[in-house]
Amino acid sequence: MKWLFALRCIYIFFGFIAVVCLLEIYRLREIFFQTTEVNLPIIDYLIDLQSNVRQQAIHFIQSKFCKKDPQVSKIDNYDLSQYKYQCPRHRYASRIIERSPLIIYIEQFLTKNEIRHLLKLTERNYEHSAIFESNGGKSFNKYRTSTSAFIKTHETPIVECIERRFAQFQGDVDVDCIEPLQVVRYTNDQQYDPHVDWLTHPDTLKNGGQRVTTYFTYLQVNCSMGETEFVAIKFNKSLHERFCDILICDEESTTRGLRFRPLPGNTIFWYNMNEYAEPDALTIHAGRPPGKDGVKIGLNFQQEPENADSPPLGLSLSLYSIKGIEMKMNSDQFDQYIPEPSSSSTQASISPALSPKENYTREKFQRHLKFDKTQNVILDNSNSKNPAVCWCSFGFPAVLDTNGVPKKIPNFVSCKKCFTIYFYVLRVWLWMGVRYRSRMLLL
Ligand SMILES: O=C(O)CCC(=O)C(=O)O
Numbered sequence: 001m002k003w004l005f006a007l008r009c010i011y012i013f014f015g016f017i018a019v020v021c022l023l024e025i026y027r028l029r030e031i032f033f034q035t036t037e038v039n040l041p042i043i044d045y046l047i048d049l050q051s052n053v054r055q056q057a058i059h060f061i062q063s064k065f066c067k068k069d070p071q072v073s074k075i076d077n078y079d080l081s082q083y084k085y086q087c088p089r090h091r092y093a094s095r096i097i098e099r100s101p102l103i104i105y106i107e108q109f110l111t112k113n114e115i116r117h118l119l120k121l122t123e124r125n126y127e128h129s130a131i132f133e134s135n136g137g138k139s140f141n142k143y144r145t146s147t148s149a150f151i152k153t154h155e156t157p158i159v160e161c162i163e164r165r166f167a168q169f170q171g172d173v174d175v176d177c178i179e180p181l182q183v184v185r186y187t188n189d190q191q192y193d194p195h196v197d198w199l200t201h202p203d204t205l206k207n208g209g210q211r212v213t214t215y216f217t218y219l220q221v222n223c224s225m226g227e228t229e230f231v232a233i234k235f236n237k238s239l240h241e242r243f244c245d246i247l248i249c250d251e252e253s254t255t256r257g258l259r260f261r262p263l264p265g266n267t268i269f270w271y272n273m274n275e276y277a278e279p280d281a282l283t284i285h286a287g288r289p290p291g292k293d294g295v296k297i298g299l300n301f302q303q304e305p306e307n308a309d310s311p312p313l314g315l316s317l318s319l320y321s322i323k324g325i326e327m328k329m330n331s332d333q334f335d336q337y338i339p340e341p342s343s344s345s346t347q348a349s350i351s352p353a354l355s356p357k358e359n360y361t362r363e364k365f366q367r368h369l370k371f372d373k374t375q376n377v378i379l380d381n382s383n384s385k386n387p388a389v390c391w392c393s394f395g396f397p398a399v400l401d402t403n404g405v406p407k408k409i410p411n412f413v414s415c416k417k418c419f420t421i422y423f424y425v426l427r428v429w430l431w432m433g434v435r436y437r438s439r440m441l442l443l
């Protein structure tokens with residue numbers, strides 16, 4: 001009978017295991033259906049999954065290759081839990097307000113929790129806001145009377161997620177090509193007179209490059225004033241009236257520029273450069289005062305070119321916009337632009353001179369610029385009287401004649417480090433008079 005008893009024990013044992021398994025399967029099923037059934041359509045689920053995988057890959061790569069600042073500030077009064085391991089998925093809505101300059105309005109770009117965190121992080125660090133002078137120096141004056149505080153790049157997991165969101169909006173640009181976030185605070189009659197965000201002095205440009213785009217986000221406002229006004233873009237009833245929920249539309253509107261209401265969490269995004277890589281004077285804007293007992297706090301975020309050696313964002317766009325010309329001018333026709341060798345030349349050439357009739361393709365010319373500097377050089381233009389910003393990275397491709405005198409190839413510029421040759425067009429800048437004009441021309 002002993003074996004019968006053993007058999008019963010085995011039955012009971014396996015029966016017990018089976019019950020436990022069934023209970024476990026039932027529990028897992030509940031968890032599974034919670035994530036798929038509760039208002040999360042399958043497509044959202046897949047997007048989540050994909051962004052999680054990508055986020056984990058980024059974290060893995062960073063942990064392997066990047067030196068990360070281990071000092072993560074300890075700030076309470078905000079919920080860090082969602083940000084600890086990955087950035088939470090965040091939805092926002094955007095609307096195009098202007099096409100030229102491109103201005104996009106992004107609603108609820110930052111959450112209340114993120115705003116609280118940024119305010120807490122900076123509450124004790126405000127100093128008088130500075131402005132960049134045209135000579136590259138900083139100054140403090142009545143044009144900008146607000147106070148501001150900077151946040152270190154990637155200072156906290158929340159800051160890093162905010163930076164990533166800004167970078168992702170522009171197509172995952174390099175998150176390290178940004179200036180540190182700057183929180184600006186206005187009270188009463190404090191304001192920022194009309195100004196542009198792009199930089200003019202070569203020294204400030206060398207630090208990180210031109211400010212290609214700006215995001216201005218409202219963090220905290222207790223007033224209906226304190227708007228951001230694009231003074232050179234006139235309010236056009238037929239175009240702008242549909243945006244009266246975010247723009248100020250009143251009897252003054254038609255005589256004023258576009259005035260954005262300060263609405264917390266919302267962002268104005270714009271391009272500081274036009275498609276010809278020139279700073280866009282139409283982006284001139286002002287931060288208006290919040291008025292008596294008013295407080296307005298905003299966040300500045302500026303993105304710079306990803307690689308100082310590559311053409312500024314605008315220049316590659318200009319290549320695109322003059323594609324028609326580019327197409328007509330195929331590589332074989334490039335030689336037509338190469339100047340004739342000097343006819344006064346009597347000296348024997350040190351190196352074989354470039355014959356204009358030689359079938360010189362652009363690619364061949366680029367190779368010469370790179371590897372054989374005896375025939376072709378890039379002429380520097382950054383020391384000219386009023387250099388435009390792009391001359392830090394670009395010069396004129398030139399052919400050395402038999403006397404070794406460089407002859408410019410008209411209508412082309414070449415990247416000083418990458419040697420790529422671009423066709424460019426000369427545009428005369430006629431906005432707001434001479435002061436801006438001389439600085440902005442490509443030539
Ligand atoms: O305060 C504003 O509305 C705009 C601020 C601004 O343009 C800036 O800080 O550069």
Ligand SMILES: [Fe+2]
Nearest residue numbers: 195196197285
């Ligand atoms: Fe600004």
